[in-house]
Every structure is written in C-alpha cells, then in structure tokens.
Amino acid sequence: MTDIPALDKLLKYKLINEEDLQKRVKELAAVINEDYAGEELLLICILRGGVMFMTDLMRHLTVPNAIDFMSVSSYGVGARESTGTVRITLDLRTDIKDKNVILVEDIVDSGNTVKSVVDMLEMRDPKSVKICSLLDKIDRRTADVKIDYIGFQIPDEFVFGYGLDIDEYYRNLPYIGVANPDVFIMPE
Ligand code: PRP
Secondary structure, three states, X not given: OOOOOOHHHHEEEEEEOHHHHHHHHHHHHHHHHXXXXXXXXXXXXXXXXXXXXXXXXXXXXXXXXXXXXXXXXXXXXXXXXXXXXXEEEXXXXXXXXXXXXXXXXXXXXXXXXXXHHHHHHHOOOOOEEEEEEEEEOHHHOOOOOOOOEEEEEXXXXXXXXXXXXXXXXXXXXXOEXXXXXXXXXXXX
C-alpha cells in the first residue's frame, strides 16, 4: 500500500472545478480550430502531466489532427524546481518537418521545459510551433517563452489533479486542487 495522503486531508481547496475546466478546454479548442482553419495539426503531449488535457482538447478539434508524445526529464528526482537542463527521454515517432505543431502541457512554471523543447523541435524544420498550456504559473517564470494558448493563470500554489500528480498519484482527478502544505511536504 502507498503512504500517499488521503484526498480529504490533502485537498486544501478546489482551484478549478470540473465544469470550469471543461468549459475552458472547449473554448481553447474553438480558438485553435479558427487559427488553423484549412490546415492540419500535430499535437505533441509532453508526458505525463499533459495527457488528460490533450485527450479532452482533441475531442473538440475539428481541424484534421494527429498526436504524438514526448518525454523529457527536467527535474531532479523528487525535486520541485526545474534544473534548467532538459533531456529527451522518449522522442517522437513523427517527422515534424513542414508540420504545424502544438506542444500541449498541463502547466508552465519556470518555462524551462517548453522553452527547451521548442528549441529542440525548431531544429527539425516544422512549419510552425506553438505552445498550449492548461495552467500558467506566471509568477514563477524565468525562461523567456511565449505561451500561445493558456487555459488559466494560477497563483504559486502546489496544484494537483487533471494530469498533475502528487508523488505520481491523483492525476486522475477531474478537477485542479491545491495541496494542503501541512499534509504534503513539497520536495525542494
Ligand atoms: C511538469 C509539467 C511541465 C514542467 C513545467 O512536468 O508537466 O512539463 O513540469 O515546469 P517548468 O516550466 O518549470 O519547466 P514534471 O517534470 O513534473 O513531469 P510530469 O508531467 O510527468 O508530472
């Protein structure tokens, strides 16, 4: 059995409920449909946090789209802070040359991850690369990066659910919650 805290103790409050999340995801998809009218799209999910968001987002896309996945390691084991060094641990199967790419993320924090991934993807000559992130922790940004599609700007709290984990658990929650710091000690 895991020693992960029980949800009723861990959850300080719900930051974004399921209804608001789904409404916003639909709105983002509508904007993307408009921006890419007449074009095709490749959605790239950066594992693992972006999975829930991407699968919900793509349900509302009407522009022809394909998906692929990447995994990068940016944080030290158990660490909360990005180290700034991003390494690809699982690469795409798709050749992105001349393709319209949207990187789909659950959260942009320092911005190191998306900045490094975009830089790496640009070297493969895509037609375009944009970033779509459900959450934007703008106060913590250190990298110079523009997020093209943002679901919600959020305060600097430890959030989880809807793809975001607490020690790999609770990614399945349909809402975004704020973790109670008395219950969950955040790794530094
Ligand atoms: C999270 C998130 C982003 C990154 C954002 O991933 O999904 O990829 O951190 O942080 P940054 O803007 O400071 O780079 P994490 O490494 O926690 O992996 P996970 O998605 O598998 O949970």
